[in-house]
Amino acid sequence: MSQRKDRREFISVSVDFPNHPKLMQLEEDVIPLAGWLAVCAWIYCGQNLTDGEFAPLAVRRIAGVDKQIEKHLLSVGLWHAHGHGCPKCPQPGERMYVSHDYLEHQRAKADAEALREKRRRAGAAGAASRWSRATSGLAEPPPSDGMGDPKQMAFAMAGATDGAWQTDGKDMPKEEEDKKKTKSSSRRRSPERPLPESWKPIARHKAVAASLGLDVDREARQFRLHAEAKDRRQRDWHKAFDLWLEKSLDWGGAAIPSQRQSTDPADPDVVLGRDNWQLPAPPDGVQAGTRAYTEWAKKTSADHFAERRRRAAEVLAERKSA
Ligand SMILES: [Zn+2]
Numbered sequence: 001m002s003q004r005k006d007r008r009e010f011i012s013v014s015v016d017f018p019n020h021p022k023l024m025q026l027e028e029d030v031i032p033l034a035g036w037l038a039v040c041a042w043i044y045c046g047q048n049l050t051d052g053e054f055a056p057l058a059v060r061r062i063a064g065v066d067k068q069i070e071k072h073l074l075s076v077g078l079w080h081a082h083g084h085g086c087p088k089c090p091q092p093g094e095r096m097y098v099s100h101d102y103l104e105h106q107r108a109k110a111d112a113e114a115l116r117e118k119r120r121r122a123g124a125a126g127a128a129s130r131w132s133r134a135t136s137g138l139a140e141p142p143p144s145d146g147m148g149d150p151k152q153m154a155f156a157m158a159g160a161t162d163g164a165w166q167t168d169g170k171d172m173p174k175e176e177e178d179k180k181k182t183k184s185s186s187r188r189r190s191p192e193r194p195l196p197e198s199w200k201p202i203a204r205h206k207a208v209a210a211s212l213g214l215d216v217d218r219e220a221r222q223f224r225l226h227a228e229a230k231d232r233r234q235r236d237w238h239k240a241f242d243l244w245l246e247k248s249l250d251w252g253g254a255a256i257p258s259q260r261q262s263t264d265p266a267d268p269d270v271v272l273g274r275d276n277w278q279l280p281a282p283p284d285g286v287q288a289g290t291r292a293y294t295e296w297a298k299k300t301s302a303d304h305f306a307e308r309r310r311r312a313a314e315v316l317a318e319r320k321s322a
Pocket of ligand 1: 080099100101
């Protein structure tokens with residue numbers, strides 16, 4: 001069978017099942033419902049990975065047929081009750097049934113789990129490769145756990161925003177387009193050029209800036225001023241801004257007023273410096289690159305930087321009164 005894109009569980013039903021010799025033994029008027037009930041047993045077992053064993057009530061409820069039909073399937077041997085004598089089929093638990101020859105045609109639990117694991121690994125590999133594309137050109141890869149460094153967290157957030165699984169960001173189509181352009185242009189080794197008039201920060205920049213407590217518009221203005229004053233030429237201006245944001249963060253810790261040209265004496269970076277500067281680590285089970293992580297990081301960084309502003313105000317008030 002060709003590789004299926006759809007990741008739901010499927011069952012196999014042979015094309016001649018409606019004319020199955022065992023069904024044909026039944027009265028004509030019960031055949032459609034009996035056939036449907038048999039299919040529903042496969043569906044139930046496939047969904048719950050039971051290797052063919054099921055509680056008859058559960059299957060009857062899915063099929064919406066009455067108990068009478070169940071007896072027909074037992075009578076022709078499409079189903080077996082506990083204590084059956086079919087040499088090909090396993091013995092179900094008490095009051096449980098088993099679908100005859102289930103594993104001949106349907107996926108066994110072990111195989112389904114192996115497939116899920118394989119897909120999970122393939123998915124993780126895909127995420128890692130998207131991740132490295134999102135962060136390529138940056139100093140270091142983000143760690144998979146203990147995200148204590150806000151810089152790395154920010155790039156993790158950018159990765160989550162870039163990821164193919166994240167489709168609810170309004171900026172995604174534009175950014176995907178930008179990424180494609182960037183990709184194809186880097187393959188052609190596009191020439192270095194001045195910052196285009198139309199250049200603007202994209203979604204990953206906004207995510208990075210937000211999580212670092214940087215004002216993305218202010219950073220973009222300074223970035224442009226700097227680029228124009230120095231007549232900078234770049235192949236990839238989006239990547240250049242990634243690096244700019246990364247540097248901004250370092251400046252924020254070291255020589256804030258001179259290097260970041262912060263003219264606001266109440267700026268928490270000016271008042272507090274690196275004091276309580278790092279974001280807390282994410283809680284257990286919240287993994288970088290997931291939607292849950294992005295939600296957590298947005299909320300946590302907003303709280304964190306609000307708290308820094310509040311503390312900076314406190315410190316300023318103390319200085320004034322002293
Ligand atoms: Zn059997």
